[in-house]
Amino acid sequence: xxxxxxxxxxxxxxxxxxxxxxxxxxxxxxxxxxxxxxxxxxxxxxxxxxxxxxxxxxxxxxxxxxxxxxxxxxxxxxxxxxxxxxxxxxxxxxxxxxxxxxxxxxxxxxxxxxxxxxxxxxxx
Amino acid sequence: xxxxxxxxxxxxxxxxxxxxxxxxxxxxxxxxxxxxxxxxxxxxxxxxxxxxxxxxxxxxxxxxxxxxxxxxxxxxxxxxxxxxxxxxxxxxxxxxxxxxxx
Numbered sequence: 466x467x468x469x470x471x472x473x474x475x476x477x478x479x480x481x482x483x484x485x486x487x488x489x490x491x492x493x494x495x496x497x498x499x500x501x502x503x504x505x506x507x508x509x510x511x512x513x514x515x516x517x518x519x520x521x522x523x524x525x526x527x528x529x530x531x532x533x534x535x536x537x538x539x540x541x542x543x544x545x546x547x548x549x550x551x552x553x554x555x556x557x558x559x560x561x562x563x564x565x566x567x568x569x570x571x572x573x574x575x576x577x578x579x580x581x582x583x584x585x586x587x588x589x
Numbered sequence: 590x591x592x593x594x595x596x597x598x599x600x601x602x603x604x605x606x607x608x609x610x611x612x613x614x615x616x617x618x619x620x621x622x623x624x625x626x627x628x629x630x631x632x633x634x635x636x637x638x639x640x641x642x643x644x645x646x647x648x649x650x651x652x653x654x655x656x657x658x659x660x661x662x663x664x665x666x667x668x669x670x671x672x673x674x675x676x677x678x679x680x681x682x683x684x685x686x687x688x689x690x691x
Contacts, residue, residue: 547639547640547644548636548637549636549637552633556600556634559602564599564603564604565599566647566648567599567632567636569640569646572645573645576645576646579646579662580646583663584663
């Protein structure tokens with residue numbers, strides 16, 4: 466079974482990720498903070514990661530730097546509003562050779578399903 | 590031009606460069622080679638263009654013209670399938686299929 470990690474401080478969205486993963490038969494772990502997410506990443510192998518950009522403590526950019534260096538093969542979707550103010554630090558990561566994909570926030574259930582099935586395959 | 594496409598990517602990553610190259614390769618080898626316009630939007634550099642065009646994730650390829658506008662999101666590895674999903678007529682892709690012996 467494919468494994469997903471969602472690092473998201475909004476409990477409603479964490480519940481949404483869990484419900485979607487259950488529906489499409491994926492295993493999912495969720496973390497409410499960057500620190501908790503890092504602990505999960507260190508101890509597990511994930512097939513894809515959803516990462517909220519704005520988190521308490523370590524924020525999404527800092528987490529992304531760590532994932533990019535330690536697990537560069539793991540697909541990471543940065544979840545954020547598509548507004549200029551959020552993107553300067555992401556551009557800097559690109560310049561450092563840290564890569565990711567983007568998912569617009571807010572999102573719809575069907576959009577998350579489409580992304581997961583695209584990355585992990587229809588059988589996920 | 591008969592067809593207009595926009596490809597949305599997240600930075601000039603190896604995956605994004607491969608997607609751009611694959612799209613261009615298919616278009617050049619197909620019956621669309623002199624009948625299309627391809628725009629590439631780097632969403633990391635221009636997020637608001639993606640927002641304005643209701644693009645919710647990268648990578649996405651959109652067929653802007655002819656109408657209806659259609660989008661394929663995520664896995665762009667099977668480029669022929671992507672273009673068929675976009676609603677490109679099979680006969681317009683024929684040259685590409687023929688060159689590959691299909």
